[in-house]
Amino acid sequence: MTGRVEPSMMRQHLRMYLVLGSIDCPVDPTHVVQEALAGGATMIQFREKGDDALVGEPMIHLARRIQHQCHQAGVPYIVNDDVELALKLNADGVHIGQDDECAADVRKRIGNRILGVSAHTVEEAERAIRHGADYIGIGPIYPTRSKDDARAVQGTDILRILRDSGIDLPMVGIGGITAERVEEVLCAGADGVAVISAVTRAESAREAVETIAGASERFFLRKLANH
Numbered sequence: 121m122t123g124r125v126e127p128s129m130m131r132q133h134l135r136m137y138l139v140l141g142s143i144d145c146p147v148d149p150t151h152v153v154q155e156a157l158a159g160g161a162t163m164i165q166f167r168e169k170g171d172d173a174l175v176g177e178p179m180i181h182l183a184r185r186i187q188h189q190c191h192q193a194g195v196p197y198i199v200n201d202d203v204e205l206a207l208k209l210n211a212d213g214v215h216i217g218q219d220d221e222c223a224a225d226v227r228k229r230i231g232n233r234i235l236g237v238s239a240h241t242v243e244e245a246e247r248a249i250r251h252g253a254d255y256i257g258i259g260p261i262y263p264t265r266s267k268d269d270a271r272a273v274q275g276t277d278i279l280r281i282l283r284d285s286g287i288d289l290p291m292v293g294i295g296g297i298t299a300e301r302v303e304e305v306l307c308a309g310a311d312g313v314a315v316i317s318a319v320t321r322a323e324s325a326r327e328a329v330e331t332i333a334g335a336s337e338r339f340f341l342r343k344l345a346n347h
């Protein structure tokens with residue numbers, strides 16, 4: 121990557137952002153990824169977390185396989201939390217939260233790679249911007265069963281509050297998002313949706329992604345037509 125990702129390109133990457141690790145998937149995660157990419161996933165985050173999560177070589181092996189799939193599809197590959205791993209693999213970016221390494225330090229370490237930061241308030245979002253975030257992840261928008269230590273449900277109001285306060289950084293909603301909820305999340309100001317279970321636990325990950333991406337596409341086409 122020669123320079124920082126442009127905000128307009130970042131917004132495209134956030135449209136249908138799949139987050140996953142082995143514990144989220146009832147079948148081989150690489151199968152879920154293959155299907156999701158075929159269905160039109162626009163970015164993928166490797167989030168290997170939880171009691172039964174892979175560690176050591178098996179974790180690195182899975183991380184590399186998913187990275188290879190993303191590379192073949194031309195879709196950015198983001199590593200959650202583990203900056204060392206992201207640098208070792210030469211991933212396209214890192215996502216960190218408020219309890220992880222300081223965003224400003226991560227920005228220095230990763231150069232122009234994509235930096236995503238979780239934010240729950242206007243103050244956290246403003247700090248993430250100062251520290252060099254390329255996008256912010258906002259949640260949980262709805263109740264989620266995929267993150268044990270999730271904060272209180274925020275609803276879509278938080279997205280509106282952030283936009284009304286002047287925050288223009290690319291922004292993705294996360295937490296309990298399903299195809300039926302995509303329009304509400306985008307309408308409130310998000311550029312896209314980040315999902316785990318709606319895709320990883322679907323009977324067909326490909327169809328789930330197609331449905332979510334289709335809802336998003338329709339929303340943005342309507343928005344364009346109304347301008």
Ligand SMILES: Cc1ncc(COP(=O)(O)OP(=O)(O)O)c(N)n1
Nearest residue numbers: 200215216217218238257258294314
């Ligand atoms: C896109 C996106 N948004 C938010 C998060 C959550 O990050 P964090 O608060 O650090 O929690 P963990 O995912 O590390 O448990 C995310 N991963 N991705």
Ligand SMILES: Cc1nc(C(=O)O)sc1CCOP(=O)(O)O
Nearest residue numbers: 259260264266295296315316317
């Ligand atoms: C990884 C993650 N972060 C969240 C946050 O609120 O920051 S909620 C969440 C889990 C999202 O999974 P699902 O789509 O299955 O609800």
Ligand SMILES: [Mg+2]
Nearest residue numbers: 201216217220
């Ligand atoms: Mg984290």
